[in-house]
Amino acid sequence: MQGAKLHIDTRAPLYALVTSEDFKGAFAPGEQTGFIRDMDIPGRGMAARIGGRLLHSTDSSTSKAIEKLQSIVAAKLDAALSGAEIETLALGSTEEWIEMLARSIGEQVPQLPSVASMVPIVFASSERRAQERSKDIGRVLTAIETVDGRDGLEMMLKGIENKLRKDGLDDDEIEETLDCIRAQRNRPGSLIREFIDFLDDDALARVRLQVTMRIMEALATQSASEGFKEYVRRVTQCYEIFGSPKGEALLLDAATVFGQANNSDFSEHLRKALFYNCLSVWPEWSAQLFETRTEPNQGFATVREVSYRFRVNGNNPETGKSAFDTRMARLRQNLVSEVDPNKRVKRDLAELLFLHLVIPKSLAKPDTLDVLAEAKQFASRLRIDPRATIEKTLAELASRSHVVDGLADELIMVLKTRSGKVIGLANAAADKFRVFLHRDIVNWDAIESITPNTDILVKSETGENSVAWFGHLSVSAEEIVPGSLASYSVKTQLQERALVATSTGTRLAMKRDLSAALLPVRFIPVRWDKGSQTTVPDLWDDKPFEAGVGVDLQYDLSLLKLRVTDQDPDEERALREQLRAASVTAFTLLAYVTLYEVQRRLRARLPEAGITMLRLQHTGRQADREADAHDGNTAVYAASHAIEMALAREGFVKVQGVTTQADSSTLRWKRRGALHALLGGQKLRFPLEGALDKVALVAYVTRPCDSHPAHADADGHIFLSCTYVAQRDQNGATLKTLYMHQRLVESRKEFRTPQPILEEIARLRQMGFRHVMLLSQHFGNRHIGRAAERHAPHGTLEFLDEVVKRFPDVYLYPLRRDVFPATRLRKRDNGESGFEVLSFKDHQKMYESMSEAVLRSVMPVYTFATLAVVGDEDSRPQSGFCTYFFDVEQRITDVEMRETVRQNILGIGNEAAEVRKSLISVLRAVHFMESEKAPTKASPVLMPVLDPYGWANPVKRSAAGEIEVMTRRRAGSVFLSLPAVLAHVTKVLHKESE
Numbered sequence: 001m002q003g004a005k006l007h008i009d010t011r012a013p014l015y016a017l018v019t020s021e022d023f024k025g026a027f028a029p030g031e032q033t034g035f036i037r038d039m040d041i042p043g044r045g046m047a048a049r050i051g052g053r054l055l056h057s058t059d060s061s062t063s064k065a066i067e068k069l070q071s072i073v074a075a076k077l078d079a080a081l082s083g084a085e086i087e088t089l090a091l092g093s094t095e096e097w098i099e100m101l102a103r104s105i106g107e108q109v110p111q112l113p114s115v116a117s118m119v120p121i122v123f124a125s126s127e128r129r130a131q132e133r134s135k136d137i138g139r140v141l142t143a144i145e146t147v148d149g150r151d152g153l154e155m156m157l158k159g160i161e162n163k164l165r166k167d168g169l170d171d172d173e174i175e176e177t178l179d180c181i182r183a184q185r186n187r188p189g190s191l192i193r194e195f196i197d198f199l200d201d202d203a204l205a206r207v208r209l210q211v212t213m214r215i216m217e218a219l220a221t222q223s224a225s226e227g228f229k230e231y232v233r234r235v236t237q238c239y240e241i242f243g244s245p246k247g248e249a250l251l252l253d254a255a256t257v258f259g260q261a262n263n264s265d266f267s268e269h270l271r272k273a274l275f276y277n278c279l280s281v282w283p284e285w286s287a288q289l290f291e292t293r294t295e296p297n298q299g300f301a302t303v304r305e306v307s308y309r310f311r312v313n314g315n316n317p318e319t320g321k322s323a324f325d326t327r328m329a330r331l332r333q334n335l336v337s338e339v340d341p342n343k344r345v346k347r348d349l350a351e352l353l354f355l356h357l358v359i360p361k362s363l364a365k366p367d368t369l370d371v372l373a374e375a376k377q378f379a380s381r382l383r384i385d386p387r388a389t390i391e392k393t394l395a396e397l398a399s400r401s402h403v404v405d406g407l408a409d410e411l412i413m414v415l416k417t418r419s420g421k422v423i424g425l426a427n428a429a430a431d432k433f434r435v436f437l438h439r440d441i442v443n444w445d446a447i448e449s450i451t452p453n454t455d456i457l458v459k460s461e462t463g464e465n466s467v468a469w470f471g472h473l474s475v476s477a478e479e480i481v482p483g484s485l486a487s488y489s490v491k492t493q494l495q496e497r498a499l500v501a502t503s504t505g506t507r508l509a510m511k512r513d514l515s516a517a518l519l520p521v522r523f524i525p526v527r528w529d530k531g532s533q534t535t536v537p538d539l540w541d542d543k544p545f546e547a548g549v550g551v552d553l554q555y556d557l558s559l560l561k562l563r564v565t566d567q568d569p570d571e572e573r574a575l576r577e578q579l580r581a582a583s584v585t586a587f588t589l590l591a592y593v594t595l596y597e598v599q600r601r602l603r604a605r606l607p608e609a610g611i612t613m614l615r616l617q618h619t620g621r622q623a624d625r626e627a628d629a630h631d632g633n634t635a636v637y638a639a640s641h642a643i644e645m646a647l648a649r650e651g652f653v654k655v656q657g658v659t660t661q662a663d664s665s666t667l668r669w670k671r672r673g674a675l676h677a678l679l680g681g682q683k684l685r686f687p688l689e690g691a692l693d694k695v696a697l698v699a700y701v702t703r704p705c706d707s708h709p710a711h712a713d714a715d716g717h718i719f720l721s722c723t724y725v726a727q728r729d730q731n732g733a734t735l736k737t738l739y740m741h742q743r744l745v746e747s748r749k750e751f752r753t754p755q756p757i758l759e760e761i762a763r764l765r766q767m768g769f770r771h772v773m774l775l776s777q778h779f780g781n782r783h784i785g786r787a788a789e790r791h792a793p794h795g796t797l798e799f800l801d802e803v804v805k806r807f808p809d810v811y812l813y814p815l816r817r818d819v820f821p822a823t824r825l826r827k828r829d830n831g832e833s834g835f836e837v838l839s840f841k842d843h844q845k846m847y848e849s850m851s852e853a854v855l856r857s858v859m860p861v862y863t864f865a866t867l868a869v870v871g872d873e874d875s876r877p878q879s880g881f882c883t884y885f886f887d888v889e890q891r892i893t894d895v896e897m898r899e900t901v902r903q904n905i906l907g908i909g910n911e912a913a914e915v916r917k918s919l920i921s922v923l924r925a926v927h928f929m930e931s932e933k934a935p936t937k938a939s940p941v942l943m944p945v946l947d948p949y950g951w952a953n954p955v956k957r958s959a960a961g962e963i964e965v966m967t968r969r970r971a972g973s974v975f976l977s978l979p980a981v982l983a984h985v986t987k988v989l990h991k992e993s994e
Contacts, residue, residue, distance in 0.1 A: 001080045004088045004549040008594050010587055011526055011535055011556040018559055018583045027582045029574045035582040036965065042709045042972035043194070049962070051977030052705040052716040052744045054984065066593075066988040073594050077601075086601045089550055090609055094682060095514035097612070098675070100547040105671045110679065112512055116833040116928055116942040117505035121865065123837065123846035124500045137835070138499035138824040138867050138879060139419060140307060140846070143211060143285075145204075146491040147302040152199040153185055153192065156437060159485035160447070163439065180450050191455040194465060202466050205273035205285075206475050207433050207490045208306065211426075212276070212283045213239065215308070215494070218425035219411065222418040227363030227403065228410045234358040235279065237371050243270030245438070245474040248372070250379055252349050254386035259341040262349070266375065269350035271470040278351045279358070280313040280324040281407040286821040309821035309880075310415070312408040319666050324404040327351070328397060335390050342565070343627065349390075353378050356393050363406040416825045423494050432491045433475050436484040441472035497846055499822060499865065499881075505832055510928055510942055513683035513734060516652075517609040519602055520550030521595065523640060524616055525557055538618075539660055544671060545614050551598060553591055557618070557632035560584055564630065570968065581965040581976055588639040588978050589985060592646055596989060599650055611647065612678055615640045615657040629964040642961030642978035645720065645951075646986050648740035654681050680932035680945075681737060686925040688726055688733035690917030692771055696764045697724040697922055699775040700757065701952040702745065703960065705980035709972075717745045718980050719756050722951065724929075725769065726922045735925045744983045761803060765810050771904075773813045773919060775884075777952040804894050811897075813905050813919065814887035816858060819947050821880045824867045833941045835881075836924065837863035840906060843883070858885035861905055862920050864927050866946040880946050884923060 001007075017023050027035040037055055042048045054062055091097045102109045121137065157178050164174045184192040213236050220232040242248060250266040269275050276282060286309045316326040334348045357375060360366035381389040414422065446456045460468040474481060481487070522545065527538040535554065562580045564573050595611075602609055617633045628634050637657060644655040658674035660667075688695070699722050706716030723738040743756050757774065764772055803812060837843055843860040865881035886905050892898040903909060907916035930948035954960045957975060966974035 001084055006080065006089055006551045006598070008551060008553045008591075009526075009535060010590055010594075011528070011554055011559070013590065014556065014559050014583065014587055015528075017586055018579065023582070024579065027578050029578050035578050035585070036974070036976075039966065039974060040708070040710065041966055041968050041974055043190070046709045046972040048708040048972065048974045049704050049977055050706055050974060051980030052718060052746065052983070062984065063988050066985055069589070070593055070597070070989065073590075074597050077594070077597050081601075085605075086598075087605050089598070090517050090519045090602060090606060091547065091549060092517055093515050094518045094610065094612075097518050097520055097547055098514065098678070101545050101675055101678070104546050105544045105675065107672055107675060110676055112679070113940055113942050114509060114511040115940070116508045116510045116944070117831050118508060118924065119505040119832055119835045120502045121499050121835045121837055122502055122842040123844070124498045128498075133498065135500065136498040136825055137501055138822045138865070139415065140497045140499070140820065140822045141215075141283075141309075141419075141423075142305050142307045142495055142497070143208075144493040144495065145207075145302075145304045145306060146493075147204070147304070148489040148491075152196050152488075153182070155486045155488060157181060159437070159439075160442060163444075163485070164447070177447060177450055180452060180454075181456060183452055187452075191457050191459065191465070195457055195469065198466055198469055202273070202470075203435055203473060204490070206470070206473065207435065207492070208285045209239075209273040209276065210433060210475050211492055211494075212285070212308070215283050215422070215426045218422045219414050221425060222414050222422055223410055225363055225406075225410045227360050227366045228407055230360045230366040230368075231281075231358060231407055234360070234369065234371060235276075235282070238354065238357055239270055241372050242267040242375070245471065247271070250375055251383075252346075252353065252379055253383040254345075254349060254390075257339060257341075257386040258343075258345055258349075262341075262345050264346040264350065266350055266353060266379070268467050269347065270354070271467065275347070275350070275354075277311075278327065278354065280311055280322070280327065280404055281411055283308050283310050307820050310411060310823050312411055313404050319669060322401070322405070325398075325401055327355075328394065328401075332394055336387075336394065349382070352390065352393055352397075355397055359397065359400050359403055359407075361400060361403070363403055363410075412825075415823060419496060423496050427494050431477075431493070432489060433477055434479065434481075434487045434489050436474045436476060436481045436487045438472040438474070438481075438483050439485045440483075441469060441485065499835070499867065501835070507941075508687050509685075509732070510687075510925070511685045512679060513685050513736075514679075516683065517606045519599065519609055519611045520547045521611060521613040522546075522550070522552050522616060523613065523636060524552050524554050525618060525636075526554040527556060527558070539616065541660075542616075544660075545616065545658070545674075551595070553595070555587060555591075555636055557636070560587060560632035560635040562630040573968075574966075577966050581963075584635045584639065584963060584965075585976070585978070585981055587635075588642055588982065591639065592643045592982055592985060593989075595643065595647060596650075599647060603650060608651075610652040610654070610682075613640060613644060613653065613655040614674070614678070615655060616660055617657055618659065618661050620659045626967075629967075634958050635963055638958040638961050638963045638978055641954075641959055642982055645740055645742055645961065645979050646982040648722075648737075649742070649986060649990075651739055652681070652737050654678065677932035680930055682929070683734055683736040684925055684929040685732055686726075686735055686928070687921065688728050688918060689921045690919075691911075691914035692918035693728040694767075694769045695726045695771050695773070695918050695922045696769040697726075697773045697775060697926065698722075698757065698760055698764075699724070699777060699949055699952065701777045703977075705744070705977035706746075716980075718977065718983060719743045719745050720952070720979070721756060721760060722949075723760060723764070724922070724926060725764075725767075726925065735922065735929055737929075742979060742983050742986070744980060758803060758806070761807060761810060761812070765807050770809060771811050771813070771915065771919065773815055773922070775815045775817060775949075776887075777817065777949060801892050801894075804892055804897050808894075808897075811901055811904065813901060815861075816885045816887060817882060817949070818885070819880055819882045822865070822867065824879045828867065830939055831941060834927065834944045835865040835867050837865070837881075837883075838920065846883075859888050859906075860884070861886045862923055864924060864944070864946075866927075866944060882927070882946055 026033060036050060039048070039050065091100075099109050123140075124136075160181070161174055161178060164177065169177075181192060184190040185196065187193065216232045217236065220229045223229060240247070242250060247267045247270070251263060252266050253263050255263055277284065285306050311323065313323050315322055319326045319329065321329065331348055331352055334343070334345050335352065353375060356378065357369070357371055360369075378389070378393070441458055443456055443458055446454050450456060457465075458468050458472065459465050524542065525538040526535045529536045538557070560580070560583060562576060564576050568576075599611055615636060617636060619631075619633055640655050640657070644653050647653045656674055656677050658670055701720050702717045703720065704715055705718045720740065720742045722740045724735060725738050726733055726735045741756055741760065761772060800812060800814065803810070840859060840861060843863065846860070860883050863881050863883045865879065867879040867881075886902075888902075903912040904915040905919065907913040926948045927944040927946070928942055931943060931945040933943040933945065957964075961978040962975045963978065964973050965976045
């Protein structure tokens with residue numbers, strides 16, 4: 001304890017632990033040792049998760065060990081706080097803390113507006129007169145895909161059967177061969193199983209890539225810009241020359257600088273649909289709106305609606321630069337500034353060449369380019385002198401930044417003025433494709449000597465198998481392609497919907513409530529200084545984000561990093577993986593138990609105090625996936641999020657990270673962004689409309705924490721819920737996060753009848769809440785309309801009937817939600833915060849294309865649209881909308897309750913309309929409360945966030961508290977769920993309340 005600052009040194013105990021012989025002996029891999037036991041690394045392309053299950057018969061000893069650790073930590077904490085009041089660690093208000101942080105980084109204190117403005121909109125048909133269309137504020141571009149999806153394996157087997165019969169094999173031999181292949185489908189990790197997944201996902205991505213090219217070609221025909229036309233021509237030509245099945249190979253050889261491991265074939269990159277994401281101006285498929293399956297006379301068909309959005313070189317909020325300039329900076333860093341032969345830069349080199357080929361030097365007078373000749377010249381120069389070639393190409397590309405800006409402007413202009421014609425032209429060119437599998441995808445020699453374990457498909461020697469398969473797969477509008485083994489059709493129908501404002505915005509008084517006491521916690525990297533024989537901060541500057549009070553939790557990155565190379569034997573790699581997994585878990589557990597004891601003492605004195613955890617880390621996410629998985633910063637990132645979820649059981653906790661190593665301009669953007677992000681989730685004063693004084697929202701997600709492809713019946717989940725409560729008082733109403741709960745769910749039965757929700761409803765009822773919205777969000781679930789209940793185990797909410805019987809005076813509203821992209825067509829006015837669709841009738845144009853079966857089960861009741869931008873308003877007119885769906889198929893036998901709930905959520909009748917207003921007010925307010933956006937220039941209104949439930953389905957595994965702990969060459973990965981590990985600890989710490 002130094003003044004009003006408590007220093008928690010995790011390095012000393014962790015170093016003592018990991019360097020002890022007992023530690024190595026206990027956790028080295030063996031029959032009776034190892035931190036992770038009984039784990040077979042899954043097959044290539046597959047993942048397993050662990051963390052929820054303890055070694056058999058160790059539950060009791062584990063609980064006792066946790067209790068012992070808690071008592072040791074409590075004793076040391078009491079000694080450190082001796083003579084000091086725990087309240088001195090906290091600040092009197094969050095507002096005071098924000099002011100201190102702003103001063104520490106040389107920024108102004110955020111001045112947030114105290115009003116929001118919501119504009120009512122409707123989904124309208126695009127088939128209207130030009131004068132009416134000119135008033136549209138946004139467009140949603142989607143494609144209805146109809147896949148003639150006979151079983152992928154059977155389709156291929158039919159082709160194999162035909163060839164074998166032509167080769168003279170008799171029927172018995174053919175049938176025996178086909179049965180042998182069919183049996184492989186059910187074998188975990190088999191190549192056939194991987195191939196079927198490839199057909200369902202990757203192969204269809206190639207169709208969607210073709211659709212994006214047809215869209216851009218249609219846009220080019222409607223554009224007056226020669227530079228735009230040339231850009232589109234070059235992209236499609238690059239694909240045809242290198243990425244198509246007949247594409248040429250082109251070796252990118254920079255071995256003299258980056259090593260042989262970074263040599264690659266340019267054509268392999270262009271065969272990957274996701275590679276085209278490096279284009280800063282281009283469409284991309286974004287979200288699947290729905291999927292249905294029908295049973296036609298022959299086979300079956302899958303109908304999907306997939307939305308497309310446009311990348312338009314928007315500003316990157318972390319760098320303050322455009323997407324193109326940010327990519328150039330990353331390529332320069334990886335290829336020039338930080339050259340490392342052990343770093344994977346294959347894709348970086350391919351991106352450099354691709355962008356060099358496709359971006360013209362001028363929009364007004366674009367240069368003509370022989371794409372193939374220029375690519376070959378680049379490859380030749382790269383082989384002879386990689387450094388000079390890369391630096392010259394980067395400099396030339398950087399000078400074309402204004403051209404990329406112009407391409408984005410032209411794309412936006414054509415979308416605004418001529419999108420109707422574009423859709424028609426694109427549909428004419430992209431009406432129907434066939435996906436062809438070529439005969440050479442089968443290893444016919446293997447067919448002749450097939451056994452149950454024989455791989456009958458070609459495989460990649462070095463990279464992913466999908467790359468090899470793409471070489472034998474083609475997408476064509478032709479009905480027949482010579483040499484094909486099998487094919488299936490994909491019919492694509494593009495359509496457009498418009499978002500239209502129906503009136504001017506309604507102003508709503510909203511303001512952050514920063515009056516609550518706050519405990520600041522900083523995660524500080526440290527290192528051991530041999531000279532002074534002490535622990536010192538491992539930072540260039542430890543003064544930023546220093547408030548002078550609170551907790552500094554110190555960690556040593558060197559103890560959390562995995563040091564392995566591809567040359568390490570598997571035995572050595574396994575040892576290091578086990579020890580690293582144990583050390584990261586030990587750090588997480590030690591940090592959590594210590595912070596738990598601190599907050600327990602603090603909240604005994606200050607019950608409403610919040611906690612903010614600011615993670616200072618050296619770098620952000622590594623570009624290379626493997627390097628990122630092994631990085632100590634990634635481990636701390638995952639651990640901090642796991643600790644946040646566990647501590648949030650006691651009250652409001654927020655974690656935010658900021659990197660400390662960057663150039664001065666980028667560092668300022670990162671610090672400013674972190675400062676504003678810390679306001680997200682704080683209490684919000686808002687107008688609670690309607691008749692209700694209390695409304696609760698319970699958002700929950702189930703995420704797997706124990707799973708293995710070879711053991712489908714042994715899966716376990718972690719159940720995570722977040723409870724928001726809104727309550728009216730004399731001065732208005734306040735919305736706040738009450739807490740988060742997490743619990744391990746070890747059986748399917750328990751999974752389908754979630755006890756934690758029943759307990760939460762009981763708690764809320766005791767607090768006086770009679771109207772509770774239940775928002776289910778399921779990890780890995782397909783988007784709305786996916787009928788299979790295995791994807792949404794709580795989708796039908798069978799347990800509602802039991803809830804009604806237990807709590808007959810509580811009204812439950814089961815909801816689902818989904819987020820879809822849109823392209824906005826005009827700038828957001830300063831007086832507009834967001835947009836909303838309020839009634840089911842106004843949603844009809846958006847969802848009329850869905851099958852009746854879909855809308856029988858879910859009903860759109862409210863849409864919140866940001867239709868805003870990321871970064872500079874002028875640069876990125878991208879946006880989206882978040883729709884809440886009422887789960888119509890409730891299995892409640894109480895007809896009166898079922899009908900009352902339905903009328904309330906739909907607002908049928910005067911009394912129900914007032915209830916609905918209250919419910920919608922809370923859903924709307926959550927989007928403002930969870931917003932981490934900095935106020936835009938001179939904006940008089942608050943800015944909301946499109947998806948306020950990022951914790952439920954985080955983009956990165958590490959944001960969910962998961963770290964990769966095991967992987968092998970040509971095999972899958974094993975991920976450790978730190979939240980699941982801490983769920984065991986939480987259960988022990990709360991034994992009195994369990």
